[in-house]
Amino acid sequence: MRSLLWKEWHEQRWKLAFGSLILAAFAVIGLRARVIADEQLVQWVCFLAIALLPVLASTGLIPAERDDGTLETLLALPVNAGRIFLVKTLVGVLLVAGPLLVTAAASLAVAQGREMAAGDMAGFYLRTLATALVLFFWMFALTVRLPNETRASLITLALLIMALLVTLGILQLPGNDRTHALLWLVSPFVFLVQRVNIPASLQAGAVLVQAVMALLLWLWAARQFPKTTDAEGNL
Numbered sequence: 001m002r003s004l005l006w007k008e009w010h011e012q013r014w015k016l017a018f019g020s021l022i023l024a025a026f027a028v029i030g031l032r033a034r035v036i037a038d039e040q041l042v043q044w045v046c047f048l049a050i051a052l053l054p055v056l057a058s059t060g061l062i063p064a065e066r067d068d069g070t071l072e073t074l075l076a077l078p079v080n081a082g083r084i085f086l087v088k089t090l091v092g093v094l095l096v097a098g099p100l101l102v103t104a105a106a107s108l109a110v111a112q113g114r115e116m117a118a119g120d121m122a123g124f125y126l127r128t129l130a131t132a133l134v135l136f137f138w139m140f141a142l143t144v145r146l147p148n149e150t151r152a153s154l155i156t157l158a159l160l161i162m163a164l165l166v167t168l169g170i171l172q173l174p175g176n177d178r179t180h181a182l183l184w185l186v187s188p189f190v191f192l193v194q195r196v197n198i199p200a201s202l203q204a205g206a207v208l209v210q211a212v213m214a215l216l217l218w219l220w221a222a223r224q225f226p227k228t229t230d231a232e233g234n235l
Contacts, residue, residue, distance in 0.1 A: 004084060008061075008091040015056055019099030023049055024106045031110040038115040042107060046128035046192070049100055053132050055156045057095035058139035061088045062225070063152035081226040089140070089218065096136050100129045127191040134188035134210050135160065141217035144224045163188060185209045 023045060030041040065071035075081055104125035108118055138159055143152040167189040184190040190206040 001083060001087065004079070004087040005091075008087055012060065012091050012095060015060060015095050016098050019049075019053055019056060019095065020102040022052070023099050023103040027103050027107045028110050031107060038111050038121075042116065042121060042124055045103060045107070046124065049103070049128055050132050050135065051160060053096045053099060054136040054139050055153065055160065057092045057136055058143055058156055059149050059152040061092050061140070063143050063146045064149045066146070067148035067150075075226060082222060085222050085225045092136060092140060093133065096132050097129055100125060100132065124192075130191045130207075130210070131188050134214055135163065137214040137217050138188070141221040141224075144221040167193070186213075 026048065027041070027045045030036070030045070031038060035041075036044075062071065065074065074084060104122060107125070108121060111121065112118075113121075139156040142155055142159065146152045146155065167187050170183045170187060171193075184193070184202065185206050186209065187193075187206075188210060190203070190210070
């Protein structure tokens with residue numbers, strides 16, 4: 001397990017540094033310059049994190065290794081495929097969570113609650129983390145059998161755009177419609193939406209639904225992971 005973790009860390013650590021540097025620099029420079037309100041800047045930083053981190057993490061873990069031809073070599077080693085998949089999952093979660101936690105700490109240190117309460121800012125970053133992790137598990141599952149990183153990037157970007165369009169569509173529905181509230185159960189962006197008429201029970205239900213969906217996607221991806229594909233992505 002340690003050797004697998006070291007391998008993934010050695011290959012993926014630059015993404016952790018890149019994501020942390022980009023997001024933290026954006027947040028710190030923006031908060032110091034005070035060009036816009038702190039709350040609005042944090043929202044922009046979090047949107048960038050959602051658009052960048054799940055895509056960066058999911059496409060480089062399995063599709064990139066299939067493209068390089070190293071995944072088949074890795075699977076040929078006397079190591080359980082499930083353990084390899086678990087290590088890749090843990091590293092993917094780290095690539096999503098690490099930059100957001102670093103950026104949250106930097107933002108709180110610079111802003112010091114001057115315009116946005118520290119609790120509100122930390123809470124918004126945590127809700128962003130939940131959204132980004134749900135999207136990561138979706139992307140991770142949908143790219144597990146893809147033969148190269150390019151195709152995986154296209155799929156993940158399409159998924160991100162679709163999720164945004166669905167969320168915008170839900171926002172256009174009447175706010176007091178129960179069907180409207182139920183639709184939020186299937187949107188990963190439910191964690192970030194504010195000032196909409198969603199009963200507390202449905203908000204709690206949304207967390208459960210998203211967690212169950214992420215688990216099911218992960219289990220499905222684990223079953224697909226050991227399978228090999230040709231250059232066209234066929235089994």
